[in-house]
Amino acid sequence: MRSTNLRPTSVYHLPGTIEAALAMLAESGGAATVLGGGTMAMPKLRDAAVHADSHVIDTARITGFGDLAADGTGITMAAGVSYSTLLSSSLTPSLLRAVAGRITGGPQIRNQGTIGGSACHANPASDIPTALVALQATLTIARLGSKRHLPACEFFLGPFCTDLRPGELLVALHVPATPATDWGYAKLKHGESSRPITVAAAQLTRGADDTVVDAAVTLGAATATPVRIPLDGPEQFTTARKLGPSLRTATFDAIHDTCTDWWADEAADRDYRRRVAGVIACRAIEDALSKESRS
Amino acid sequence: MTDLRPLNVNGIQFDGEYDPGTPLVDVIRNDIGLTGTHVGCRNGDCGACTVLIDGAPYKSCIVPAGRVAGQRIQTLDGLADGDDLHPVQQHFWNANAFQCGFCLAGQVLCTVAALHGNPAADPADLNTALAGNLCRCTGYQQIIVAVSSARAPKTVRTPCVTTDP
Numbered sequence: 001m002r003s004t005n006l007r008p009t010s011v012y013h014l015p016g017t018i019e020a021a022l023a024m025l026a027e028s029g030g031a032a033t034v035l036g037g038g039t040m041a042m043p044k045l046r047d048a049a050v051h052a053d054s055h056v057i058d059t060a061r062i063t064g065f066g067d068l069a070a071d072g073t074g075i076t077m078a079a080g081v082s083y084s085t086l087l088s089s090s091l092t093p094s095l096l097r098a099v100a101g102r103i104t105g106g107p108q109i110r111n112q113g114t115i116g117g118s119a120c121h122a123n124p125a126s127d128i129p130t131a132l133v134a135l136q137a138t139l140t141i142a143r144l145g146s147k148r149h150l151p152a153c154e155f156f157l158g159p160f161c162t163d164l165r166p167g168e169l170l171v172a173l174h175v176p177a178t179p180a181t182d183w184g185y186a187k188l189k190h191g192e193s194s195r196p197i198t199v200a201a202a203q204l205t206r207g208a209d210d211t212v213v214d215a216a217v218t219l220g221a222a223t224a225t226p227v228r229i230p231l232d233g234p235e236q237f238t239t240a241r242k243l244g245p246s247l248r249t250a251t252f253d254a255i256h257d258t259c260t261d262w263w264a265d266e267a268a269d270r271d272y273r274r275r276v277a278g279v280i281a282c283r284a285i286e287d288a289l290s291k292e293s294r295s
Numbered sequence: 296m297t298d299l300r301p302l303n304v305n306g307i308q309f310d311g312e313y314d315p316g317t318p319l320v321d322v323i324r325n326d327i328g329l330t331g332t333h334v335g336c337r338n339g340d341c342g343a344c345t346v347l348i349d350g351a352p353y354k355s356c357i358v359p360a361g362r363v364a365g366q367r368i369q370t371l372d373g374l375a376d377g378d379d380l381h382p383v384q385q386h387f388w389n390a391n392a393f394q395c396g397f398c399l400a401g402q403v404l405c406t407v408a409a410l411h412g413n414p415a416a417d418p419a420d421l422n423t424a425l426a427g428n429l430c431r432c433t434g435y436q437q438i439i440v441a442v443s444s445a446r447a448p449k450t451v452r453t454p455c456v457t458t459d460p
Contacts, residue, residue, distance in 0.1 A: 010316055011316075012314070012315045012316030012359060012361055014315070014361055014362060035359065038357055038358065038359060038362075039339050039354075039357050042318060042339070042356070042357035042358070042359065043337060043338045043339060043357060045316075046318070046337055056316050056359070058359055058361070058362055060362045061362065084351075105339065105340070105426075105427050106342060106352075106405070106423075106424075106425070106426040106427015106428065107351075107352050107405060107408070107409070107423070107424055107426075107427060108339075108342060108345055108352045108353050108354045108401075108405070108427045109339060109354070109427060111351045111352065111353055112339075112353055112354070112357065112358065192426050193340060193426075193429060
């Protein structure tokens, strides 16, 4: 018996190099689906949501596409780095390690899903876009013959919408080194197999005398795109362990002053997300406060 | 598009034709004829289609078959040695850790992979290892009993568990 071909119009490619993938993308004239891990794109192909596409370009066998590297400026991850690699590599930024251990889908999805694929999917109700905006990552986007670099906050344009253009491939993500910074992460979801309703990444950076000199929380899943919110009066966090009423209120206010584009999906409506966002942000800040990196 | 790169399933090379862009589970079931790997949601949610690729669990409904040519693919069908069940299968049997059996491939293979990497995995590790598998019968209690007994094969074998509340 022959297998049921679910996509009779598509041709599957498995390039071994970035250059070969870019050449295939250029040749396809924009009518191609790129597979990162494929955890989101494969079901879409089945559903014929990309029926007009005639080429499927799978990046899974590109040499070096699953590697991390460190230099003086920070960590560079190839776009095909999986969640499992984020968990096992000693180079992984601590925030991404916390994120990778708690994604939805179990070890099978941690083995297959990739940081670049999740970024390009840009589902508001996911972890990676928020983490990349929080880390102020820079994305390297290639097309045949050229490259460009883009801050993560400019990459995510809207729900399931990025600045990636036809013929382009996200190839790498650079996370700058953040010395003296404690990271915290919190997320709200109501079932192990459901998607997050709110995720929050907190960043507390300490000065020479241990005073917190910069504080920010980046919110996602509650909003259509990740929003990084600097917090006024960072020194107030210097000796805090838990957030008292005034810091909680200030955090809630900062969020509600900054965020306008609340997200809604089958898990929660906009009003629910607006109400819980501050609570989850405070949990993320308290997680960062518990990191005890202060000397 | 036809491709002749062979797939290695349960130690046997499959040299037949298959579409490399087709989900691996369809090639395993329809072209190779092994039906221990089940098709549940086709979304990568339920885990019924789980196989091990080079020892690590993947949901084969979202893996293009051509991607894993040349790698070691292990399905539930090849786990037993003739009539002798794999130890993890035996623990599932002893604990009645299945009702309809539809999710069994994922539950068993994720346990096999987790214990292979960490034979002394604690209960929290094993919960994490099974988090990608849905049992629509909600038979999780017996699965946890089986997995907990599987992690300590040197101790007294867990007796057949009844349905006492």
